[in-house]
Amino acid sequence: MPQPLDAAAVRRWCRNALDAVGRAREDIDAINVYPVPDGDTGTNLYLTVESAAQAVAAADTAAPTLAEAARAMAHGALIGARGNSGTILAQLLRGMAEVLAAGPEPAGPDTLRHALRRAAGSAYEAVAHPVEGTMLTVAAAAADAAERAGGGADEVMAEACSGARRALAATPGQLPVLADAGVVDAGGSGLVAVLDALDAALSGRAPDASIRDRLSLGRTGAPRAAGAHPDAHCAPVAAPAELEFEVIYLLDAPDAAVPALRERLDALGDSLVVVGGDGLWHIHVHTAEPGPAVEAGIEVGRPHRVRITALAAEAPRRPDRAPRAVVSVLPGDGLAGLCAEAGATTLTVRPEEPPGGGELAAAILATRAREVVLLPNDDALWHAAAAAAEQARADGVRVAVVPTRSPVQGLAALAVHAPERRFDEDVVAMTAAAGATRFGELAVAERQSWTTAGICQAGDVLGLVEGDVAVIGGDLAEVAGDVLERMLSAGGELVTLVLGATAPDGLAARLEAQVRGSHYGVDTVVYEGRQSAPLLIGVE
Template identity: 85%
Template sequence: MPQPLDAAAVRRWCRNALDAVGRAREDIDAINVYPVPDGDTGTNLYLTVESAAQAVAAADTAAPTLAQAVRAMAHGALIGARGNSGTILAQLLRGMAEVIAAEAEPAGPGTLRRALRRAAGSAYEAVAHPVEGTMLTVAVAAADAAERADGTTAEVMAQACAGARRALDETPAQLAVLAEAGVVDAGGSGLVAVLDALDAALSGRAPDASIRDRLGRPPGAHGARTGAPEPDCAAADGAPGDQLYEVIYLLDAGDAAVPALRTRLDALGDSLVVVGGDGLWHVHVHTAEPGAAVEAGIEAGRPHRLRITGLPAGPPRRPPHAARAVVSVLPGEGLAGLCEEAGATALTAHADEAPGGGELAAAILGTRAREVVLLPNDDGLWHAAAAAAEQARAEGVRVAVVPTRSPVQGIAALAVHAAERRFDEDVVAMTAAAGATRFGELAVAERQSWTTAGICQAGDALGLIDGDVAVIGGDLADVAGDVLERMLSAGGELVTLVLGAAAPPGLAARLQAQVRGGHYGVDTLVYEGRQDAPLLIGVE
């Protein structure tokens, strides 16, 4: 049964989109052929949609209106946008939100038509040098089809999706590199998945479970080139031999500063996209001068959440020479140093700057090892880790991803790593060690919200066990003691405490005394992790 375009539909849209892009992610990553070979468009789109969905879910605690829900979705996509494709998607969602939020609830078919047109127009304006045959072309086709459609909001959206799919199938005829590879545009494929998710939310039907089957190739195409590049709307044109970098940052700046910033960045590189407004912008550019790109942001305002990633210029030239390596993603410099002392490669990541598939793949290939074990140490990195492993395997590296959900599980896995064992045996031992480690964490609530332990207020101390909030309190040390006691109630032989930068003074000594006093035979290890979370706890 058709559903209205209201706040509930936006929530369904986000859930559907996250599921659809997640299922299609590997296919989208596999067909990137334009313009640089970093192969993580599907992952970037997934992470962008995930940020949008999380923002809507957080807004849901206050029973938002339609305007609040779409604004939350657009803001979440803006601050979490990854890569060129994710940045363009954020602008598309922002354009839709601007129209929908300004009109009556629920939104009618006329509002939807105007929203799709605004989305396409604002995305074209955000891209420095638009090229046809990309996700921009798909967005325009969706808006054109919606304007030709009659009927209810759901019927208009269905026609918009049909137009988007036709445009996607035609992208190889518009962009020679797609025709040569026998694939459709990767970013456009992701946009079709997102639009289809809105169609499902309005039509009342189940999301299209077969969407990944129609994402990778146009009718009649044969073959797909893997390990290929992120789609974009401007070709890379750096001088031969130049090392290009992807530079991304959020920028606090007034609208008046942005035109000069665009001009400066356009002269420094390509793939330039600047999206946002109302004082907050998301900047993306490929350049051989990353320092100058950051300086341009400083001149315009206050850049933050800065990410600079080297872009591969082509297939790796260096042959693997080491037998086996371990790559571990860790949230603090202290843990990274501990990992490196153990002989592993550490990739430091903070909570608001998680690495993408391209960065993880570069770390794997950078070990120059024939066999690599990847420890993501975070549930949120699973898709990026899987994409990185697939990309590295295409280059002849044997990769296993151990599903570690916390840094303490990564520590436990690394502790039993033995390079002299057969690869499969080593992976099994590391997986078993990680699985036998319960993990806890201290955090501070940023806002009022519902949790598995009840309602928390901003500033409350939260104690999480295996990813779920188990304790809410006013004092970090008291909550830490409660969490540790609950974790040890099921038994254990070793407690690992990883102190964060904001850990209360004396916390480690207090918890060690608690273990000695009440749990005979349990050993305790303490590390200075210097991560954002005040404390990480592992119990083996």
């Protein structure tokens, strides 16, 4: 059923886009060939969308209007933009936000058409030397298709997405380097995913899971190698070999000072993109002179969040790093203490404030280890963890993400961790231990909802097995016993019970007695996790 283009739609759009770009991230990275084949376009787009989504989620606490949600999205993308493609995406979102914020709520089809046109126009203006066959072309095609479409906002957006996909499929015919590599434009692929996410938010349908097909990645053949495709939206003005650094920074400066800054930066390098306005700007340039590029910003304002990254094919070696570390993301300080005692670096989080890719990458780099195993311990953190690993690898760290879906799987993985083993062997052993651990959880329903076990009401106790609701009841201890029995029906040797902050007295003793009475030879261990979920269960 079609949905209005209001603040709620912007929130859905951001959530959909984060999931879509997260699922497509590796495919997009794999087709990154020009101007620098560093294989990070998908990761940069993911981190940019993640920053936008986090800003909208923060604004959501105050029940924002469409204008407020759109501005929050654009501001979040601006301050969190990564790479050339991420910077252009930030400007596209800013252009849309300018129109949506000035129009009615909900926005109608005419406002959406205007927003898409403004997005494309402002992106072309932000790029020093626009090149066709990139995400700029895809954005313009989406706006063209929208202007030809009739009907409501949902129909306009559907046509815009169709136009974007057609333009994406045609990019190899516009850039020879794409045709030579047998790929479509990476930045344009990411933009298609973002536009499709808005289409899903307005149409009421679930986001399409077949992202690879929708991005038309296979149109001209499979990519030749990982790290192949263009983050190129600017024509080169110097030989690629001369452009050794990517310089990115936020700049507080008056709008009137920016034209002169553009000219100076354009003379220093390639891939120049300057986006923003109203005193806050995001600067991106590839240059062999990073010092003068930053100094140019200092002369007109205050640069901050400065990032200078070598564009060399190989990451620099860091001989002062420790050999290996494990980073474990955990929902309670009790669990964190337990894992810290076992030698892990822990990141304690709250379910309502999940860490982003940048925070996870910072935790990886803070270990100062040459090799890091990351345990996300939550399905919802998978994309952020994968993006964080890519960031850390660019800094010379060898990172493996073990796909732990629950803290009890993380405990099982950590139990077999052996730093004296070869890295690959250690990761395989930890992954096998996590995979051999079935996991369950108890939660309390916040509202009436459909579940895999039927309809639950607010206040009902939910028993989840492997992430799906298996039991609905009114008594926490009874539901816990039922879940435990279901998990042990397939056998097991060890039961792990992690008590949450709200677990009732005597719960652990009751469950231990249940195991002893009905399952001979099965051991039980109990930990005080102090997480928000009343109980976590693991069966190995």
